[in-house]
Amino acid sequence: MLAALAQVTLLCPTSPEWIRQALERFDEVLIDHAHCEKKAAAHALSMLAAFPDVPGLARAMARLAREEATHLTQVLAILEKRGLTLGRDRGDPYAQGLQAQVRQPQRERLLDRLLVSALIELRSEERLRLLSVNLPDPELRDFYARLADSEDGHGALFLRYARKYAPQEVDARLAMLARVEAGLIESLPIRAGIH
Ligand SMILES: [Fe+2]
Ligand SMILES: [Fe+2]
Structure with missing residues (x-):
């Protein structure tokens, strides 16, 4: 059911060219992936700091x-x-493009941040799943399958909070942001990174 959620929400599938590049330049993908996890952890704490009054959110984000x-x-x-080191974060134009959609007033900001987070988690889930079925190393395949399940759960978590927080607005706003998300996926150059 959770896997189906991703298909419902994401409007375009990842191009086969992405997985081709990702397999060919997997070391670069790994480094980018580490940066993504670092940003995801920091982002969860920043949600806790920004919205301390939303019931249950602080503990969920912790x-x-x-x-x-x-x-x-x-x-x-x-x-x-x-034998690789983390190195510098090359940035993530996809995530930046989505974050630019977040409206500033407090009420809209919470809904938008929850929905943008959900979309990023769901796209990550899709791509980690592609790695889990295409990588040649069975250990790495298992690792990415576990991570994909986990990111799927995170996408569902953010959507749950968005629905609880703004039940009237959530569907229209999600539909709009999902269109922006698909536009970014289709227009940004494909690179050896998670997004
Ligand atoms: Fe993660
Ligand atoms: Fe996540």
Whole structure:
């Protein structure tokens, strides 16, 4: 059911060219992936800091930050095993493009941040799943399958809070942001990174 959620929400599938590049330049994808997990952990704590009054959100975000930090530790261990270092964050034009859609008034900001987070988690889930079925190494395939399940759960978590917080507005806003998300996926150059 959770996997179906991703298909419902994401309006365009990842191009086969992405997985081709990702397999060919997997070390770069791994480094980008570590940065994504780092940003996901920091983002969860920033949600907790920005919206401390939303019932239940602080604890959910604290748990999420811990889970994302665990993913980060695991990806860093794989980097080390391959003799790679984390290095500089190259940035993520996809996530930046979505974050630019967040409206500023407090009420709209919470809804938009929840929905943007949900979409990023769901796109990550789709791509980690592609890695889990296409990587040649069985250990890495299992690792990415576990992570994909986890990111799917995170997408569902953000959507749940968005629905609870703004039940009247959530569907229209999600539909609009999902169109922007698909537009970014289709227009940005494909690169050896998670997005
Ligand atoms: Fe993660
Ligand atoms: Fe996540």
